[in-house]
Structures are given as structure tokens and as C-alpha cells.
Amino acid sequence: MCGIVGYVGDPAIQSGALDIGLDALARMEYRGYDSAGIAVVRPGELEVEKKAGKLANLLETIETDGRDRFAGATCIGHTRWATHGRPNDTNAHPHVSFDGKAAIVHNGIIENFAELRAEIEAAGIELASETDSEVAAHLVALAYNAGPTAGDFEASALSVLRRLEGAFTLLFTHVDEPGTIVAGRRSTPLIVGVGDNEMFLGSDVAGFIAHTRQAVELGQDNVVVITKDAYRVMDFDGTPAEGRPFTIDWDLEAAEKGGFDSFMMKEIYEQPAAVRDTLAGHFVDGRVILDEQRLSDDDLRQVEKVFVVACGSAYHSGLLAKYAIEHWVRLPVEIEVASEFRYRDPVLDRQTLVVAVSQSGETADTLEAVRHAKSQGARVLAVCNTNGSQIPRESDAVLYTHAGPEIGVASTKAFLAQVAANYIVGLALAQARGTKYPDEIESIVDQLEEIPAKIEKVLELKDQVHELAEELGPIPTMLFLGRHVGYPVALEGALKLKELAYIHAEGFPAGELKHGPIALIEEGLPVVVVVPSPQGREILHSKIVTNIQEIRARGARTIVIAEEGDEAVKPYANALLEIPASGTLLQPLLSTVPLQFLSAEIARQCGNTDIDKPRNLAKSVTVE
């Protein structure tokens, strides 16, 4: 939620900051695209441009004005997902201080902004925007201009950080120190990129991976001061602290479209690798192992109840975890939308294992659920795709998904990787508690390891789905039905269609339809049905075949996803998308894929040409 970039380079290369800053913003745009802005700093001067809408609007303005205006070796930039104040030019970042000398960019929420705003107004300063962020620009200038920190930019920035409540990453610049950026973070991300004679800041490494792989992760309530050849880490009081240096293990190509017309399409095709890489290394010498296993087998044996907390697609992966863990481990599993979890006062204790699933590791709702669970004594295991992000840092143990960077806002490969990782958690619990024999676990592992090759086969359905979307033409609504693990898949299919094509869509358990929603069925209404394997629980399969007949009888146009060779469904399918056989619990790793294609294709039919950035959304949601 909001992307932040910062750069300090060699003053001899005067055009460097603008080019690098804009390129970084392009890579950060998935985090928010309500507006974008950049401030270039040079001795005694600040050049700021900011525009509502996507980054393209900012680029156009800069090209029209001429790039020469932006000479300078230091810049800060921002892509916004609006929280306080509408997405317009004025509310866009960077915000500039009343004296025109300091500029800031901010990600997060300053909770005590009303009080700070009143104080600034009382000093006779008129605020330009409706944002919570602008206060930081005025406060740093006030602190620099007079009082105990006068003339000391670093100390002034620190004094502002100490006064803020909430979650924030803030970058400060000042015309009196054009070769320095001071940045602080609390509960939102900030990574330093260490270059050769240049230094970078980013909400994530995508902002600077084109220039360096050497990065430093900052701890909670840490500040970093960067110049072109050094970085210093400290806390908000100025006491030296340590960052955690690491080497970025994915390359630029992973953050590029690689010949696809959208990141989402590329990421759909990366799913075999995402699942393969997520499974890799977890089954060694017949044993299941978790990544940062700070939970011992003893801990896992003491678990009496599992809660899965997550949001959106990650929540759907959690629903699947419930089916798998209850079946393999015979432990009760509750799954809760993270934003509801702590407000419901769930019953948690030391014997509760909370599994927090998050691609970004930043989602505020999930993070707060983790904090609540920990405060109640529960143990927390994070399933996360982003190394070193806040949720794994605050959890007792971590299982990383290895989907690589997911740039498309709608989750695809990260979702499948989450499903795979959740199943590893289930198997680790089954192993520690002895609810499955080693050979049974091995057999499930073998089936899981066959999944990437089967996803490759499902990817061949792309053209068929394209034709299907064309035949469907404009549709006002669409329903998705499933039973058992097909139900979370139906929910995921409906979510993808809503977010990409802006079409109303609902997912239902197929058996629930007759209790009300069947009233929605009318002539020609497209209904997707996810059919369980006929080889698995026969009862599930035959029930859903009956459900298909019920909706067909009422005029529905059925789009059926079923296993190859499932003859029973054929007479009732207006369109049939066949996937390889996989066994009941693992089928979602395959049946989700055609639904991703379907939503993308229908989105294009509906005129959404930028499926990577659906309206109103952002990739990582760092506000509650």
C-alpha cells in the first residue's frame, strides 16, 4: 500500500536521480496507483511534480515540462493508494514544507495527525492537502528552523519520527543537505539498496534490483541515513542499530514481464515453478521440515486447535488448509478473515497454533491478528512470500512460499504457492503427531510433487478459455459453485472475476444453492461448477452432478471444470474445461488455474486493458 523510493547518487551525473527514481516508481506502481510524484533535490532547490492517476500521467507531465527542470542527484518518489484525502494532485506525495525547503513521502497512516495538524495551523501554517502525511513535511521544517534541533536535518527528522503514532515509512529530504535522505519506519516496509557510489531506498527490492542485489533490511522503529557512499542505521533516539544485510536472490527478469502482455499472465505461467520451488527442500530423507522451524515437534504435538488467519485470496488458501489439516491431522481448524479475528475475542491459549498466511507479509489486518494471537499466548506460524517482512518477523516460525515477486495485483502464483505451503504445514503436523504413517505422508508428497507438471497441462487450456470468454460476451453476473475443496476454489474464482472484470460474482457451496441462491438462476446465466474427482469421494462427485442438473434445468449456462475422462458431467456441460486427475485434496492446485484465465479474459472483453492494476486496489494493504 503506497510505494516509496529514494535515491542518492553522484552529483556529477545530474540527470541520474530522475531516471532512476521514475524507473523505481514504475516497478513500485503495483503497490498503489491513485497518484504518483517525485521530488528531486539539489543544493538550495527542490523540484517537485506529482499527478493524480497512474504513473503515466506523471511521466507525461515531466516530458511536457522538459526533464532539465529535474537536474539533481537525489530524489524521493511515491506511488499512492489513497487513505486520507481523495486521489488528486494536491493530495499526491511528495509533500513540501511551508518554506519550500523540505519534502517527504509517506506510506502508512499517521494516527495522531489531527492533533499535529492543529498544532501546525496554530503556528500560522496553512496545510495544502487533506492527507495525514503532510504534517511531517511542516514538522521537519519547523524543527530545522528553530529550537533544539535547529540547523541539524538528521536530528530534526528524528524528532518528528518520535512524535508520530501509527504505522509509517517516511523519507525526508532538505535542500540544505541535498546529498542525504533520512528515512524511518514503523510497521511498514523499508529496504536499503547498497550500490557502488549510490544508495537506494524502496518499499521493496523491486525498486532497485536493476542496480544492486545488496540490500539491508531495517528493524522496527529504525532510521536509516543514506548518502551516496554510506548508510547508517539507528533507532528513533539516534542510538546506533544494526540492519540485516542480505543478497537478493531473484533477478531483474523476475520483475519484468518477460514477453507477456501483463504481469498477471506471466505469473499465471510461473505457477508450476512457484509450486515446485515452494515444495522444494521440505521433504528431506522422508521427513517434512519447515523453513525457520522455531516450533519443535514437541510444540506441534501440544497444539489442540489451529486457527488460520488471512485476507482475500490468502484466506481462500486458508480454507483449503482447514480441509487438509482436519483430514490429515484430526485437529479442529478454524479459519477466520483476519480483519474480524481480534474483534471477535477468539479463544486462544498456548495450545493454539495460529497460521497467518500472507503473500506480502505486510497486510495490516493479518499483522494485527498475529499480534493479538501472540498477546493471548498462542504460537504463530507465518506462511509468507516476502523474506524479512513484518508478519514473519513477528511470528514464532515461518514457512516461506517461493513464488518470487508477484506484481499483478490479483494474486495468482502466490495463491497456489500458499495452498502448497499450507499443505506442508498439514503434513508437518501429521508427522509430529503421528496421525499419518510415514509412507502415507510420502505418498501425499509424491502426489504434490507431480502437481507442477500437471499445472503445465492446465495452462494449455488458455486458448479454450479465450474462446469461451468471447462466446460469453457481456455478462452482468456470474456464479461459481463447488463442493468440499471445490468451494474455496469457487470463492477464489468469483473474487478474481470481481476484481479484474468488475462484474458481480458469487461463489457458493453447490449444496447451498437450493437454500436460496438458486433464485438467481435465469436463462443463460453463466455458472462455473468445480467438479471433484470421480476417483476420490464418489459421494461428492455424484452430488455435484445432481447440482449441475438442477441449475441446467433452470436455464443456467454451465461451465464445468472436471477431471479428464469424467464422463458423467459431459451431458450437462455447456463448456467443459478438463484438468488432469489429482486426488481430491490436491485438485484446487489445478482447478484454480482455468478460473484465473477466465477472469483475465472476461476482464479484457469488458474493456479492462490493465489487468495488473484493477481499480481501487493495491498489492499490499497496510491499513486496517
Ligand code: F6R
Ligand atoms: C486477491 C488478492 C488479495 C490478497 C489479500 C491478502 O487477488 O490478491 O485478496 O490475497 O489482500 O494479501 P497478502 O497475502 O499480501 O496478505
